[in-house]
Amino acid sequence: MAGERQDRRRTVPSFGIALTGQALKSSPPKVLPRRQQLQLLKALAREAGWRQLSLQTLLSVVSSLLDIAGLGLAVSLLLSSGTDFATSPTWLRELPLSSSLVLLVGLILARGLIQARVAVSREWLRSGFTDRLRQQLLHEVFSASSRQLDQLGRGDLLALLMADITRSAMSLDQALLMVQALLAMLVYLISVLVVGRTAAWPLLLALAATASAALLKRSGSWGLGRIQSRLNAALQRTVGDGLHGLNALRAAAAEVWLLNRFARETAKGRWLLRERVRRRAGYNAWRDTLVVAIAGVWMLIQGEALTAEVLATTLVLAYRAGTSLSAVVQARRLCLGSLPGYEALRERRQQLRADPLLTFGTALSERSLQRLGLEHWSRLHWQSTDPGAAAPTSISLQPNRLVAITGASGCGKTKLLDRISGLHDEENSFWTIHGQNTTFQLNGLAAAQQLRGLMACAPQHAALFEASLRDNLLLGADLADQTIKEWLHRLGLEHLLDRQDGLDTPMSLAQTPFSGGEIHRLGLLRAWLRSRPVEVLDEPTAFLDATASQRVREVILERSRERLVLFSSHDRDLLKQADVVIELPSSELKV
Structure with missing residues (x-):
């Protein structure tokens, strides 16, 4: 033979990023126009689908109604002390104080349990959307051509899968929370204007104070969010390089070099986190100061005309008004801060999307x-x-x-x-x-x-792959153990069967075993x-x-x-x- x-x-014959925190502060990234940010959010909502949006919106409405109902009951109890200012129902004013407190505690407990269930359901929807985005991205990576994959880095893909896709889903969730908070604030405002006109003044003044604080203390959320996307990619790239080539790194005695590189990236992340916390804390300080100052001035002007019940209600209304609008502001900032994650996802998808002129073919x-x-x-x-x-x-x-x-x-x-x-x-x-x-x-x-x-x-x-020897060889196929063992013996690899679980022993690949x-x-x-x-x-x-x-x-x-x-x-x-x-x-x- x-x-x-x-x-x-x-x-056959031969044929013829290395930026410091100071640099980041001095040269912030270019901010997209608001119209383009809205278009980006609209595309994210369209990708989530009507079913996802409808369920999340329904849960947001339920959460708002529970929040308004709990606050309304508390205010009604404060106003039901027999004064002319009281506008609560007759049956509630006739209840003894002890019964009213028991009713309040029971309703607040029921509301808390329902809100917990709503929160779990919202998280389930958000995580499902996140998993769907990850699966789609992996499918696009596996289906892309070699030319398209040459344009992508390992750090960029890892950052998308581990961080930016999660931020994309969070951006949509925060947009719905912003609408929820705005709806709750409007319902609350209209109710006070209709039921208690005198109490509406501190609420309106508190809203004006909160809005003034938001204008005075701008967050720069969009710019910081885009910096976050770049840092995610850089950090994932560093970690991926270190783990992927651990033996080569040790052989070159380059551990210090990679650790320094890792330290620089994490230092940028700490600066970014500190900057966000600083701006958020500054906004909260301005908001609380202006709300209390304006409400206090209004109380001084009213003087002795205010009873104790009205004073207590005024403080509740002013505080609640501030926190309601503050929730809108914070949700908007978190939405804009997370939206660059979806921007990065769309950019990478565009790179993975085949040129229409090259998609022809015969399958x-x-x-x-x-x-x-x-x-x-x-x-x-x-x-x-x-x-x-x-x-x-x-x-x-x-x-x-x-x-x-x-x-x-x-x-x-x-x-x-x-x-x-x-x-x-x-x-x-x-x-x-x-x-x-x-x-x-x-x-x-x-x-x-x-x-x-x-x-x-x-x-x-x-x-x-970090799987068993069987999975590494068969990759999901089915084959008799005896056949695999015979092959291992033939290739001189029978010693791999001596491990504790034989073919089913998992491989840990931090180092090459x-x-x-x-x-x-x-x-x-x-x-x-x-x-x-x-x-x-x-x-x-x-x-x-x-x-x-x-x-x-x-x-x-x-x-x-x-x-x-x-x-x-x-x-x-x-x-x-x-x-x-x-x-x-x-x-x-x-x-």
């Missing part, structure tokens, strides 16, 4: 896809239409062949494998698959995603267990000693008798086994 394979072998129907997955392939042809692509731009591959790609380091072997398997330059790739009786044609991004499901690829640098050779063989095994008609292996014997390399060569040769195996390598012994060798010239290397 070896001699027969050697006779068929032929050689397979579900029936054809299933049929192709079961059929024996007689030929696979790949072609690139990118005029700037390096040669070769067209390759035809036959089944039951071992096809090798070789050449100097950096000549483009990995990129060629990625283009053939739909991992790179998907928009410009065309594939023609000849089955037993049918020819299937695919091209474009959607077709590349389908093709990846029909192939088994083992990259040069395999990635492990395996050697480079072990990780590489696990990556190859992951591809082999998929059992696809085409296998693409990038440097399959890299990082391996002589014994492990020989085992891998034997497996590759055996599997090429039943399917097409395409690989890149510098391994002379493996290249000798190949039926076809494609040698890439080093002149194709581009800097």
Whole structure:
């Protein structure tokens, strides 16, 4: 058989942010016009959907009614002391004070329990919306082309998933809270104007004082929110770099460098938090001072005309008026401070959204896809239409062949494998698959995603996930334990079964628990267990000693008798086994 394979072998000729707190204060980010902020909030509401908005609005109305009812009852008790000022119902004025207090305590308790249930329901809705945004973003990342992913950084994506999407949902929630507080304030104001006109003056004056405090102590919420988005990305980038390359970091003795980088980012975060607290506290101080001053001046002017009940009611009304409008102001500030998180999400989505001019293509129907997955392939042809692509731009591959790609380091072997398997330059790739009786044609991004499901690829640098060994190898598929164990023994990895739970032992990957050779063989095994008609292996014997390399060569040769195996390598012994060798010239290397 070896001699027969050697006779068929032929050689294909060569083809022609580092800002300090002071800097942040001196150069705040550009603020969007209010109309654009409203458009951004409108887009967020539209994305949440009418059902989400309706339920949250209903809960807000219930919360407002409970709040107004509790306050109204307390004021009625204060006014029901038998004076002419009292406007509460007759049945309430006739109740003894002890009964009124018991009634008040009971109603306040009931209101508190209902409000707790409302709060839990609101949080459930908000977290559901947050999870939906995260799933959509992950789906868009997984569906994006390689060209689009090149525009994104790991820190940006982590910041969106961990922080900015949560801020987006919070922005919508705060907008509804602002409407709720405004509604409650208006209902309360109208009720006082209708029922107790004398008591309306301190309320109106308190509202004016609270509004004046908001104008005097501007929050700059939108600008601070945009700074927060940038800091989230920077911090996630630093943490991701440290954990992703922990061994490399230690090997370079660069722990101090990364810690200093982390310290600078967290210092910016502390400045931002301090600035927000300072502005919020300053606003509250101005609000309380102006409310008390204006209400006190009004009381002095009224003089002895005010009874004790009216004085108590006036203070309650003035305080409540201030806190009602303050709730509106604070909700608006939190909404604007969180809205830049949604702005960042929309910007990243725009980068992930394919260009309409590049979304054309020919994908397979579900029936054809299933049929192709079961059929024996007689030929696979790949072609690139990118005029700037390096040669070769067209390759035809036959089944039951071992096809090798070789050449100097950096000549483009990995990129060629990625283009053939739909991992790179998907928009410009065309594939023609000849089955037993049918020819299937695919091209474009959607077709590349389908093709990846029909192939088994083992990259040069395999990635492990924080899951069990079984999950790392099968990735959700189902296969008998005995089959997996036999493969591990064959590749010299049987010692991995000696751990406490064997295949089900979870992997903790803060540090790399395996050697480079072990990780590489696990990556190859992951591809082999998929059992696809085409296998693409990038440097399959890299990082391996002589014994492990020989085992891998034997497996590759055996599997090429039943399917097409395409690989890149510098391994002379493996290249000798190949039926076809494609040698890439080093002149194709581009800097």
